[in-house]
Amino acid sequence: MSLLGHLSLWLAFLVGLWGAITGFVGGAQHRPDLQQSARNATFALFGALLVAVISLEIAIFRHDFSLQYVAGRTSRNLPTFYLWSALYSGQEGSLLFWAAVLSLFGALTQLFTSRRHRAYLPYVAAITSLVATFFVSVMLFAPANPFQRAAFTPLDGSGMNPQLQNPGMVFHPPMLYLGYISITIPFAFAMAALLTKKLDADWLVAVRKWTIVSWLFLSIGLLIGMWWAYVELGWGGYWAWDPVENAALLPWLVMTAFLHSVMVQEKRGMLKKWNLALVLGAWLLSIFGTFLTRSGVIASVHSFTQSPVGYFFLAFLVVAAIACAIVYIKRLPLLEAESTLESVVSREASFLFNNLLLIGLAFSVLWGTLYPIISEWVQGVKVTYGPPTFNFVNIPLGLVLLFLTGIGPLIAWRRASTTNLRRQFAVPVTVGVFMLLILLVAGMRELGALLAFSIGAFVFGTVFQEFARGARARHRQYGESTGFAVLQLLSRNRRRYGGYIVHIAIVLLFVGFAGMAFKTETEATLRPGESAELRGSDGHLYTFTHLGISQYNALNRQVTAALLDVRRDGKDIGRLRTEKRQHVDALGNPTFEPSTEVGIMSGLRVDLYVVLAGLVNGTEQAVFRFTINPLVWWVWFGGFVLVIGGLIVLWPGGVVVAVKGSKASPAQAGYAVKLEAER
Amino acid sequence: MTAGTKFALGAVLIVGSVGYLMASGIKQTGQYFLTPSELAQRVSADPSFYDLGLKVGARVVPGTVSKETATQTLRFNITDGTVNYPVIFKGLPPDTFTDSVEVVVEGRLQKDGVIHATNVLAKCGSRYEAVPKA
Structure with a gap:
């Protein structure tokens, strides 16, 4: 064989x-x-x-x-x-x-x-x-x-690393790979368009569909990866700004930018150079990410053994980047814009700002990933750019971006009038401000979370308003019931309303991310019968009682399991189990270091997250780390909604409106987004 | 002012704030990543280098690890072959932490010459592949 x-x-x-x-x-x-x-x-x-x-x-x-x-x-x-x-x-x-x-x-x-x-x-x-x-x-x-x-x-073989023996690991790499690999297809179309000089609106259609495909796969891959890190690695979070996580995030950010700016090119014939550069950049970043993962240049939990493979990728990356640059520069004269920006208070401008922020985010992530190397070259000493630095830079950028998520879809093309602004934003802004006041009265003082929740409410308001208006219009025109009208909106105008669903998902994700500002944590050494207490940010007091340790052999591992009884304000809410596993080979000899199975009780408000750190001298006295993570559930739910929204956008069919190159008629805000669908 | 100029102003504002955030982010939260020899050099050149957040990458000296599970205190020495530093860490070490593994210790070097770690990461180049049996 x-x-x-x-x-x-x-x-x-x-x-x-x-x-x-x-x-x-x-x-x-x-x-x-x-x-x-x-x-x-x-x-x-x-x-x-x-x-x-x-x-x-x-x-x-x-x-x-x-x-x-x-x-x-x-x-x-x-x-x-x-x-x-x-x-x-x-x-x-x-x-x-x-x-x-x-x-x-x-x-x-x-x-x-x-x-x-x-x-x-x-x-x-x-x-x-x-x-x-x-x-x-x-x-x-x-x-x-x-x-x-x-x-x-x-x-006998030496076995698989226990951390890879998790259902998430069966699905996460293929999904991420599907996303990463399929970026090559829009890239290939973009290069083909450059080489054939057929740079009219046609190539955009082919590229856009494929970009959504790889964007969707990459999103799923990232989300499953986050879930795996959360349930398997046991440090209590799902995103650590690890170089390889960043490597997957980079093309995702660039593709997200492209999916927005492509609309400006479709409607107004602007940004042609920019869009092509984004497609080429996303692909180069995917190769760069592969190089990072496989070369061992930067230490990461994901890195494979250091090997000559890295040099191959580096050489390929350099050659590919030069080839892209040459072809791109040669065709620049064919990529002149057909119209100019008329006002900064317009949808074009808000998409441009959205693009700048996404690329700014991508740049800061790239810079941070490479910073240890850069600082060593420049200053002669390695300075790390850790999660605190990433958060410091990216949280403010992310919040502004979230704000634009609400602005972009509602503001008029070309030039928004004061009437347009008032009509579109009165309700959502009220919703956002109302949310801010409620949270302030409730005593929340974390600036980042306050902004995330109230901007999130604003964005949610914009999307809700769009659905409500669309449904009301259909109700008036065709006499459809509200529920049916919403379904019709979704199925007849997939790109627009699917996009709104993705925006809702982004809000949910931000809500989940913001929740992490309120996590609480404690460590305790408990004998059977003893308890540890921890107050969650939901205001409840959780009591964890150590019930005892059981040890047994499973298929390829020796398991040490601890069982804990969990009470919320004294009321029994169930049991948690956390394990230490020593994997063994067929002869019973230990392979790998022991690994931890986290005990998680997930809820809408908080996740209870328990890690068994070890036993004291082989007795039943055990060391635990208890973490209460607020709102993590919403990250997974938001991810689910994101995938649904992406699938709606991608689903073939819908209303076919012929697109007239880039000579689009001035569109009225929110309503006349023409769907460009191909046969 | 034309729309283009206004937009350029907005763009400069965004690019500027990204740059500013990155620069001040590194200043406020960036940490030195040193080997024990480099750390020793820095300390002898600049005595104010104590009690500064940093990361030290080195190898655990075999046989120096002592674990006190009850208080969750971990003591061990790290070395890069030339310079040796004792480390004290209160907390849970990662699963992959053993005697003689490569580690990244995050913490502060105190006047007593001990690195008081806030975090210990076990680094292993072949983490997802089996360790070859010697």
């Missing part, structure tokens, strides 16, 4: 190169035969990589420990569920997974791109093949070959 896998990697390498060459040459010389060949190459590339993936999975499931990769990542007693994720739990396998998924996207793009975007396809084929070939070449030449044979075949 491993020979077949190895051979198919070589085949993929050659086919990918062929696809890249025929695509570029066929596109440049308008040769249909070569273009067809490039298209076929994307299918063959996917076929070859699929065979490689299947070979590796078979080796994993057969416990073929003659392969270094299989021996180093799995063991005989690893639960079957995690044998699947072993495919991408290590450097080599994840490179293969990456290349395979990219080739799948490449092939799908060739199959499903609508007729009117055909002109871009040869170049798109060339670029997706080229990028996938790069990943294959890393496996073959770095080398990071998943089919590398071990010097000898061990009886």
